[in-house]
Amino acid sequence: TPTSQPYRTGYHFQPPKNWINDPNGPMIYKGIYHLFYQYNPKGAQWGNIVWAHSTSRDLVNWTPHPIAIFPSQPSDINGTWSGSATFLKTGIPAILYTGINTQGQQVQNVAFPKDPSDPYLIKWVKPHDNPLMAPTPQNRINASSFRDPTTSWLGPDGRWRVIIGSKVDRKGLAMLYTSQNFDHWVQSPQPLHSAEGTGMWECPDFFPVAIDGSVGVDTSTLAPSVKHVLKVSLDDTKHDVYTIGTYDHVKDVYTPDEGSREGDLGLRYDYGKYYASKTFFDGPKNRRVLLGWINESSSVEADIKKGWSGVHAIPRQIWLHRSRKQLLQWPVKEIEKLRGTPVYLPSKVIGGGSVLEVPGVTAVQADVEISFQVSDFSKAEILDPSWSNPQLLCSRKGASVKGSLGPFGLLVLASKDLQEYTAVFFRIFKSKDKHVVLMCSDQSRSSLNQQNDKTTYGTFVDIDPVHEKLSLRSLIDHSIVESFGGKGKSCITARVYPTLAINEDAHLYAFNYGAQSVKITSWSAWSMKKAHIN
Ligand code: FRU
Numbered sequence: 001t002p003t004s005q006p007y008r009t010g011y012h013f014q015p016p017k018n019w020i021n022d023p024n025g026p027m028i029y030k031g032i033y034h035l036f037y038q039y040n041p042k043g044a045q046w047g048n049i050v051w052a053h054s055t056s057r058d059l060v061n062w063t064p065h066p067i068a069i070f071p072s073q074p075s076d077i078n079g080t081w082s083g084s085a086t087f088l089k090t091g092i093p094a095i096l097y098t099g100i101n102t103q104g105q106q107v108q109n110v111a112f113p114k115d116p117s118d119p120y121l122i123k124w125v126k127p128h129d130n131p132l133m134a135p136t137p138q139n140r141i142n143a144s145s146f147r148d149p150t151t152s153w154l155g156p157d158g159r160w161r162v163i164i165g166s167k168v169d170r171k172g173l174a175m176l177y178t179s180q181n182f183d184h185w186v187q188s189p190q191p192l193h194s195a196e197g198t199g200m201w202e203c204p205d206f207f208p209v210a211i212d213g214s215v216g217v218d219t220s221t222l223a224p225s226v227k228h229v230l231k232v233s234l235d236d237t238k239h240d241v242y243t244i245g246t247y248d249h250v251k252d253v254y255t256p257d258e259g260s261r262e263g264d265l266g267l268r269y270d271y272g273k274y275y276a277s278k279t280f281f282d283g284p285k286n287r288r289v290l291l292g293w294i295n296e297s298s299s300v301e302a303d304i305k306k307g308w309s310g311v312h313a314i315p316r317q318i319w320l321h322r323s324r325k326q327l328l329q330w331p332v333k334e335i336e337k338l339r340g341t342p343v344y345l346p347s348k349v350i351g352g353g354s355v356l357e358v359p360g361v362t363a364v365q366a367d368v369e370i371s372f373q374v375s376d377f378s379k380a381e382i383l384d385p386s387w388s389n390p391q392l393l394c395s396r397k398g399a400s401v402k403g404s405l406g407p408f409g410l411l412v413l414a415s416k417d418l419q420e421y422t423a424v425f426f427r428i429f430k431s432k433d434k435h436v437v438l439m440c441s442d443q444s445r446s447s448l449n450q451q452n453d454k455t456t457y458g459t460f461v462d463i464d465p466v467h468e469k470l471s472l473r474s475l476i477d478h479s480i481v482e483s484f485g486g487k488g489k490s491c492i493t494a495r496v497y498p499t500l501a502i503n504e505d506a507h508l509y510a511f512n513y514g515a516q517s518v519k520i521t522s523w524s525a526w527s528m529k530k531a532h533i534n
Contacts, residue, residue: 005306006502007479010365011338011531012294013062013312015052019044019303020310022203022276023291024051025085025095028284030119033059035291036068036095037312038082044303049079051097054534055120058334059289059315061532068124075099075109075131082203083108084278086152086160086182086219092116094182095124096149096162099131105143107131108164110182132185133164133177139187142166146175148203151280152182153220155249163192165201165232172198172232172262174206176252193230193254195262200235203276206254207288208247209327214319216288218281222249227320229327230254231269232262233276240269240277240292244324257324267326271391271459272441272483272493273297274313289332290318294480297443297453297495313493314475314482321489326462328488331475339367339526348520350408350512355418357509362527364413364506366476370523371469372408374428379404379516383429383436394440394458399423399513406438408512412476413446415500416507422446422496423511424483426461426470437461437470439485439492446496457494461486469521476508477528 014020019040027034032055039052051069054062071077076099083097092113099109109130114123135141145167152162159178162185166173172195176188192206208217208226217226231242243256243266260266269277269292277292292313296303303309316329343360350356358368381404387393399407399421409425411418423442428435440458447454463470463486475482482493501507508525512518 003503007306007497009311009477009480011060011335011528011533012314012477012480013533014308014310015039015064015534017044017307018042019046019308020052020312021046021293022082023278023293023312024082024097026278026280026289026291027085027087027093028280028282029093029121031284032057032119034085034121035062039067041067044307044309045300049081051080058337059332060334060337062534064534065120065122068121069095069097069111073099073109073126073130074102075107077102078104081106082148082276084149084151085280088182093121096132096152098147098149101131105135106146107135108133108149129183132183133187142168145200150204150206151219156222161252163204163206165204167200170199171196172201172234174201174204174230174232174254188252190253192252198234198263201232202235203233203278205231205278207279209288209320211320211324214317214328215286216281216319218283222247227324228254230256231277234264237264238275239264240275241266242269242327243267244320244326268459269329270491270493272457273495274491274493279318287317288319290316290329294493294495298497299451302451311480326489329491330484330488338529338531340529341526343525345523347522349517350510350520351517352512352515355411355509355511357507358523358525361508361525363476363508364478364503365528365530366508366525367473367528368410368476368508368523368525369471369473370410370510371471371521372426373469373519373521374405374465374516375519376516377405377428377430377435377466380428380430380435381405383431390438390458390460391456393438394442395456397427398440398442398444398456399425403427403514405516405518406514407440408514408518409472409510410474411509411511412474412481413496413498413501414507414509415498415505420445420447420498420501422481422494424472424474424481424492425511426472426485427514428465435465437463437465439490441481441483441492441494443494443496446494446498448499449497452497457492459490459492461490463489
């Protein structure tokens with residue numbers, strides 16, 4: 001990237017300029033992937049929101065199209081906010097989205113392709129009976145907390161169902177509506193689900209996952225062989241959290257499994273920056289794909305100066321882990337097309353206090369996979385029972401704090417003299433009856449520029465390090481580090497803005513600052529080619 005724009009990405013989705021946020025209405029139609037997204041055509045800050053549109057054949061390279069949905073009716077004249085696509089019984093997609101009406105209220109609208117024979121779905125039309133769902137004095141819906149319709153699903157009774165994010169006081173709500181014809185919608189007497197104390201639920205997503213294996217299933221699938229996932233985007237903390245549970249299609253309620261919580265102590269798709277995500281079912285490839293928005297960690301002034309804000313994460317395949325207690329996520333296979341010649345390094349014991357450079361890759365734009373094996377656990381540090389917050393533990397015990405088993409991992413987007421680096425690493429602790437693996441992404445040294453948010457992120461990884469290797473994959477792209485621990489059990493995405501470790505001056509290292517040696521059983525790295533994006 002030009003030195004004037006060192007933070008633009010090589011293979012993460014972004015438009016040429018301006019503000020972007022949520023992915024909207026993702027789908028595959030006639031072999032073409034469609035991605036719409038919240039976009040401000042007029043600047044690098046949120047505002048003037050329209051649905052921009054790009055299409056792709058591989059989820060890697062993207063072609064831009066004209067703005068698809070923009071304010072044009074009283075029911076959306078003040079903004080066309082987030083929403084989702086649903087394939088109707090005819091096979092033609094419909095989009096439900098939130099409009100901001102003449103009175104500033106949030107209402108739900110529909111749009112249809114003008115020409116369903118066009119695989120690119122360039123033009124969208126809106127019927128005159130919009131909005132289809134709206135707050136009224138009778139239903140007492142809060143007109144400023146009623147948004148982001150999901151993909152609809154069809155019940156065995158032939159009725160469509162959709163949920164809309166909402167809240168009542170501090171109780172987050174997934175409001176349910178049903179319809180026979182996708183035109184006349186009726187509010188159900190109770191929400192699909194709600195939870196006290198969680199605040200506004202933005203961008204809900206509700207979908208089935210197969211109990212066995214990594215294949216995806218269509219959103220309307222109801223069978224004993226599936227469980228359901230409800231994801232909500234917590235407006236208060238800007239975290240995407242999910243539970244795994246059971247959907248009772250007769251009562252039309254979702255119940256999270258025992259022990260599954262919706263608040264911030266529950267499960268997150270990503271323990272770094274990742275928000276307003278949404279899945280779709282990719283029928284031809286039989287998988288469910290997750291798209292998400294990654295906001296900046298820089299100041300608004302910096303965003304305005306560079307002329308853009310926001311990127312999308314690499315699309316992830318998502319499926320249920322065999323424990324049925326969490327999801328697994330992995331970058332879609334297609335991204336590997338961008339890998340250059342691989343650099344495979346021989347396995348190696350890495351002693352305490354060592355830093356080893358991974359040579360021969362363009363470290364500013366790379367994909368790296370590394371696995372560690374620990375054989376002697378006798379000196380593992382004891383996990384203090386009060387250390388229940390992994391993010392806090394990672395910030396107290398950052399990369400520079402020496403331990404016993406760890407920190408070991410990668411230093412990415414690092415300058416030659418290690419004045420700047422982002423550290424992605426593990427630490428192993430011993431608790432009462434088992435070992436506990438902590439995964440951290442430490443941004444505190446990522447940039448000499450003090451204006452950025454350099455919060456450290458962290459999570460526990462549900463892995464037994466005695467029997468399994470600790471694997472880490474990081475997708476590095478100029479100002480983004482997307483890391484996958486334990487083969488997709490724990491993900492952490494960070495935005496960083498190095499001042500020295502830019503373009504050719506970025507380096508990649510493996511490190512071990514623990515007192516104990518660990519073995520790198522495999523490490524592979526690839527320079528990533530630039531994708532054709534917009
Ligand atoms: C989430 C969100 C949605 C809303 C949209 C507006 O980031 O706030 O709730 O529809 O963005 O751009």
